Amino acid sequence: MEFLKNSKLYSIFTGTCPVCHEESMYKEHNPYKISRLFDMHERCSNCGTKYKMEPSFFFGAMYVSYAVGIAFATAAFVLSYWVFDLSLLGTFIAIVTVLVIFLPVIVRWSRNIWINFFFSYDPKKTKS
Structure with missing residues (x-):
């Protein structure tokens, strides 16, 4: 992911601070530890x-979550119906299974996308 550094995509996919890209916003990196899915640091230490x-x-991330969920469901539909030729x-x-399996990832990405609407990368705030 280093090739995306200094872009919003880097912050979205890695869950790092949207301003400096140095620290994870989440206390637990693994989104599949469900009890800690929403645990975030109060501030970036950098x-x-x-x-x-x-x-x-x-709460605004719920709207983003809907769009991200639709993207995952569409991908599951295309793969299962047109590529693997499954029945309806x-x-x-397949769609329900994909949405359930990727729910923690969808939640995290939605939060990451939402916060990146309000903050931009600032190279002056990165570690030298």
Whole structure:
């Protein structure tokens, strides 16, 4: 992922601070540890960016989550129905399975996308 450094995509896919790209926003890197899925640091220890600008800030990520979920479901549909030639029932089961398996990833990416709407990368705040 280093080739994406200094772009919003880097912050979105890695879950790092959207301003300096130096620290993970999450206390637990693995999104599949469900009990710690939403545990975030209050601020970036490198640049001091406050991640939750206001109470309930990440409620907006639910709207992003819908779009990201549709993208995953569409990919599952295309692969299962057109590539693997499954029946409609098999395709439906594949879509539901993909959405359940990737739910923690969808939640994290949605939060990452949402916070990147409000912050931009600042090369002056990176570690030298």
